[in-house]
Amino acid sequence: MRTVSAGANSPLAAVFETEEGRVFVKGMPSDSRGVASQAREAAVAPHVAGVAPRLLWHLPDAAGWDLLGFEYVDGRHADYTPGSPDIAATATLLTRIGEIEYPADAPARDVRAAFAAHIDDTADADLLAGTRLLHIDFNPENVLIGPDGPKMVDWAWPCRGAAWINSCVLMVRLIAAGHTPEAAEDCIAEVPAWRSAPPAGVGVFAVASASLWTEIAEQDPQPWKQDMAAAAQAWAQKVLATS
Incomplete structure (x- = not known):
């Protein structure tokens, strides 16, 4: 066994x-509040098997631990x-994820509720509505580049909403990594969901994302969170200036 340092939400990784090969295991005590996130990840797993490591088993109470076992992916984090x-x-x-409908058997988590505190108008929030599965955290540590292509990991916080929102989330990460807002948009220019994104909806999400990351950075001013806040603000300014 070897521990995995990446990731901050699981006490065990x-x-x-x-005998059958390597297995990646993540888990937490069964009496932890966080077990709800593991239940969500287990519910979504059958629907993301083509874009994520396959879930092999879920043990909700193994000697006091809630455990998820995934196929091991021999890869590295995205750059x-x-x-x-x-x-x-x-x-x-991103394109492949955008084709997945939010599973009917997964706990309902609407993206409008996730960003409600950062959107003033209900009608504006409705522009984010949709039926597709969203990951909403394209942290490069959540993307593994391996011999069988890229895989998205950590589906503990899936949301239901418009498919183009995933593109927005990735763009903020690209800007934080050194791209200009214009260059970040060029990187995803061929993603079908982004090409059909409504400008008004993109504007609502850009402002909400900037507000969210600003709040996060103010509450916990770690450098990477400040970088994300600056990136989200830069993208929002670009969107508003061109809308």
């Missing part, structure tokens, strides 16, 4: 060597810096 080939691979992954 480790790779186990078994979002300008010029990286991982960006095109991630855009392809």
Whole structure:
């Protein structure tokens, strides 16, 4: 067994060597409030098998632990810096995720509720509505680049909404990695969901995202959170200036 350092939401994250091969295991105490996120991830898993590591098993109470076992992906985290080939691979992954409907058997989490505190008008929030599955955290550590193509990990916080929102989330990450807002948009220009995104909806999400990341950075001013807040603000300014 070896522990995995990436990720901050699971007390247990480790790779186990078994007779059948390697298994990535994440988990937390069964009495933890966070087990709801593991239940969500388990519910979504069958629907993201083509874009995420396959869930092998879920043990909700194994000696006091809630455990998820995934197929092991021998890969590395994506590089979002300008010029990286991982960006095109991630855009392809984004396109595939955008084709997935939010599972009817998964706990309902609407993106409008997730961003409600940062959107003043209900009618504006409705521009984000949709039926597609959203990851909403394109942190490069959540994208594994491996021999079988890119895979999206950590589906603990899935949302239902408009497919183009995932493109917006990725763009903020690209800007934080060194792209200009214009260059970030160019990186995802061929993603079908982004090409059909309504300008008014994009404007609403851009402002809400800037507000959210500003709040996060003010509450916990770690450098990377400040970088994300600056990136979200830069993109919102660009969107508003061209709308």
